[in-house]
Amino acid sequence: MYSLLGVRKKQIAKMLFYENMTMGLIALVLGIAIGSLFSTLSTELLLNLMGIPMDIHFEIPMNAVINTSIVFSVIILYTSLQGFRLIYRFKLIELFRAEKQGEKAPKNSPILAILGLSMVILGYYFAYNFIDYVEKINFLMLALLILISTVGGTYILFHFFTVFLLRHMRNNKNSFYNGMNVISTSQLLYRIKGNATSLATISTLAAVTICSIGISVSLYSNIEDMTKGVYPYSYTHTVIDANKEAQVDATLEKHKSKHQISHDYLLKTLEVKGTAHENTIKINKTELNENTTITVISQSTFKDFAKEFNYNNVKLNKEETVALTSELSIKIKKQFGDLQESNNTKVTMSDGQNLYTYKIKEEFPYPTKNLFSDTFIVSDEQYEHLKTTSKEEITRIINVENESDSKSLTADLKTIIDNKEMPLYDYYTPYQQGIEGSGMMIFVGAFLGLVFLLAMDQSFILNNYPRQTKINLITQSYIKSELQIKK
Known part of the structure; x- marks a missing residue:
């Protein structure tokens, strides 16, 4: 239209350049203003989704404004220069005929x-x-x-x-x-x-x-x-120091108003040399060392443990055992087909001199601690025999109410027992990380x-x-x- 009126190409290109720059800068200013107004709301939404309690105040971050202005100014300048060059690339008659040029019919295959x-x-x-x-x-x-x-x-x-x-x-x-x-x-x-x-x-x-x-x-x-599938209990840790356990008791008492204790149980287990394997594999004593250990629990201890946490009791024959593991571990094994038939899987353990092999009857979602760990049930007699050559460990299992909101309690407990010798496996930390x-x-x-x-x-x-x-x-x-x- 401007060409028909006699306006030179140079003038038309300048007009198109300035028009595009002006519209782009206006859009940039409006975008920054609207973004600043909604920034507080979006930040509050993000923190709520992440479960992080924090007071948000209205603020315009200048670094963000400057960076946004620089990036979009470069984009606007580039598009404006492209529009400027467009006037010189085509003749007037080509621009008029552009919309009338039809497209060819696409090939059919x-x-x-x-x-x-x-x-x-x-x-x-x-x-x-x-x-x-x-x-x-x-x-x-x-x-x-x-x-x-x-x-x-x-x-x-x-x-x-x-x-x-x-x-x-x-x-x-x-x-x-x-x-x-x-x-x-x-x-x-x-x-x-x-x-x-x-x-x-x-x-x-x-x-x-x-x-x-x-x-x-x-x-x-x-x-x-x-999270419950891997960390079924609020807190689990190995008992080592009586003084630290007294501090744990004091900390639990301090937070008792918000986090009532539903379970506080001491579980005795043994760490013995052993490994789980398929039925066709034979294990030698030389293959078992301090790096290949399993956790075992006596049948009477498990009966008391099951009663405390409302688990079903398990009856075993002399050459049978049951694997106690996390619920999520069983689901993953079933989903991926790694859970072998019970008559095809065994566990072999050693007292230093002799090997004892048991058939794994079944796996139950009755974990003895947080994280993925398998514990095997043996008879009371076998447990006492293995106890003479293995170290007995005591695991303290604690369940509290409102464990999903136990940030303060978890932080206090970690100052007492969260170290390499006495690690604390809590529910709140992985839950919050997941959220x-x-x-x-x-x-x-x-x-x-x-x-x-x-x-x-x-x-x-x-x-x-x-x-x-x-x-x-x-x-x-x-x-x-x-x-x-x-x-």
């Missing part, structure tokens, strides 16, 4: 169309049944197969399957010439070639965003159960998903509004002509 659809189905099938196939296929190979099938299949699907589908719709004459289908189908067919890559990219990114948010929400909602990690993932995933959604909506509107306007004009003229014909 039924083989690639079927291949793309098959790759997408295959990729999502393996992703849905990942656990079932991870044993049969290498983990990295399976992950690579899913990635290539889903991403590559999506691009092939949009480039060829959509063309195949639209051509099939066009060949159906009854449907194609019914109403406005001739216009809409033709528009899609001739426009799909230029938009297939962007549509495939949007679909892939949307799938990644939805999956990441879904996984984050699932982890966040199940973090308590997952913080999954909360951060939810916040970042939701934020990026929202930004991505707004950006894609804007891109669709800017790209399709002129085309939609043309279609509306054609539709109106078509309706008018139809009405005139009927009259």
